[in-house]
Amino acid sequence: MPNNSALGQENRWSRRQLLQLGLCGAGVTSTAALWRLLNLKTQLKVRVPSMDMETTEGVTNPMKMLRDFDYGTLKQENGRTIREFHLTAGTSTIQLNSAVSYNIWDLNGRIPGPTLRAKQGDRVRVLFLNKAGHAHSLHFHGIHPAEMDGIRPIKHGSATIYEFDAEPYGVHLYHCHIEPVTRHIVKGLYGMFIIDPPTPRPPADEVVLVMAGYDINDDNHNEYYAFNGLPDHYMHHPIPIYQDQLIRLYVLNIIEFDPAVTFHLHANFFDVYRSGMTLIPSEKTDVITMGVAERHILEFAFRYPGKYMFHPHQDAIAEKGCMGQFAVIAQ
Numbered sequence: 091m092p093n094n095s096a097l098g099q100e101n102r103w104s105r106r107q108l109l110q111l112g113l114c115g116a117g118v119t120s121t122a123a124l125w126r127l128l129n130l131k132t133q134l135k136v137r138v139p140s141m142d143m144e145t146t147e148g149v150t151n152p153m154k155m156l157r158d159f160d161y162g163t164l165k166q167e168n169g170r171t172i173r174e175f176h177l178t179a180g181t182s183t184i185q186l187n188s189a190v191s192y193n194i195w196d197l198n199g200r201i202p203g204p205t206l207r208a209k210q211g212d213r214v215r216v217l218f219l220n221k222a223g224h225a226h227s228l229h230f231h232g233i234h235p236a237e238m239d240g241i242r243p244i245k246h247g248s249a250t251i252y253e254f255d256a257e258p259y260g261v262h263l264y265h266c267h268i269e270p271v272t273r274h275i276v277k278g279l280y281g282m283f284i285i286d287p288p289t290p291r292p293p294a295d296e297v298v299l300v301m302a303g304y305d306i307n308d309d310n311h312n313e314y315y316a317f318n319g320l321p322d323h324y325m326h327h328p329i330p331i332y333q334d335q336l337i338r339l340y341v342l343n344i345i346e347f348d349p350a351v352t353f354h355l356h357a358n359f360f361d362v363y364r365s366g367m368t369l370i371p372s373e374k375t376d377v378i379t380m381g382v383a384e385r386h387i388l389e390f391a392f393r394y395p396g397k398y399m400f401h402p403h404q405d406a407i408a409e410k411g412c413m414g415q416f417a418v419i420a421q
């Protein structure tokens with residue numbers, strides 16, 4: 091395949107072409123903004139490698155979770171778009187490694203829970219059914235009335251409805267808010283909640299990474315860590331992406347008991363959209379610090395094929411399972 095991406099053409103655009111795109115002069119000067127505008131202008135076709143989905147099954151399936159977005163069911167009511175989601179809490183056992191299993195609470199039979207996705211301005215309706223044998227709730231990050239804040243316990247066998255407007259756009263999250271919250275999160279009740287901006291972001295291969303910890307002996311320290319549910323999974327099954335393809339990572343840190351972790355990408359730099367709440371990146375770096383519940387959009391493309399690690403640069407955490415690789419495929 092010829093290299094026809096905006097990234098590949100970055101150095102070949104003439105001043106005249108840039109003027110045509112309005113990129114010269116006092117306005118846009120950053121490389122990131124240039125890529126973004128070129129993307130918008132050229133409407134590049136996004137290529138996503140096929141993946142082996144058979145690597146794991148059931149509650150933990152990190153390969154499936156990478157690009158699995160739940161857009162809910164669309165309904166029209168009184169002239170408004172309603173986006174209805176169904177979330178059921180249950181119980182499961184996961185295998186952290188060949189010797190260690192751990193009892194968790196799951197949402198819709200998975201850990202992390204589904205990546206919910208709406209567009210700014212939609213009415214979001216979440217039907218929550220608790221079958222997890224203990225009182226739970228779903229607390230969404232975002233702007234909503236107090237009665238929709240998800241701090242009221244929903245008993246086992248009961249259901250409730252959370253309904254609010256999707257705002258503001260960004261990368262948000264939801265999680266159980268029943269005390270001890272640390273315990274309810276460590277045992278699996280969390281997920282990402284993406285609200286897309288009114289004007290869609292440029293085309294990209296979009297990938298979700300949720301960083302979490304497991305405190306299996308209840309000592310308020312994590313013994314294991316994971317991206318998307320399973321320790322070291324992407325280390326042994328690297329995530330396939332294409333060379334020169336814009337990658338849009340949605341990254342969430344939901345690791346309890348550690349005050350903050352970083353996310354570091356090897357052999358590259360990424361544009362940061364803090365909390366996903368901007369359309370213009372605020373910085374470019376190769377390591378970013380996230381406190382608990384912080385999340386960002388990180389955008390990058392790889393110039394060279396090969397395998398590249400990503401992990402927190404708290405290497406003790408990386409060495410306990412929060413470790414993965416991208417496998418960059420030549421095109």
Ligand SMILES: [Cu+2]
Pocket residue numbers: 225226227266267268274279
């Ligand atoms: Cu809970």
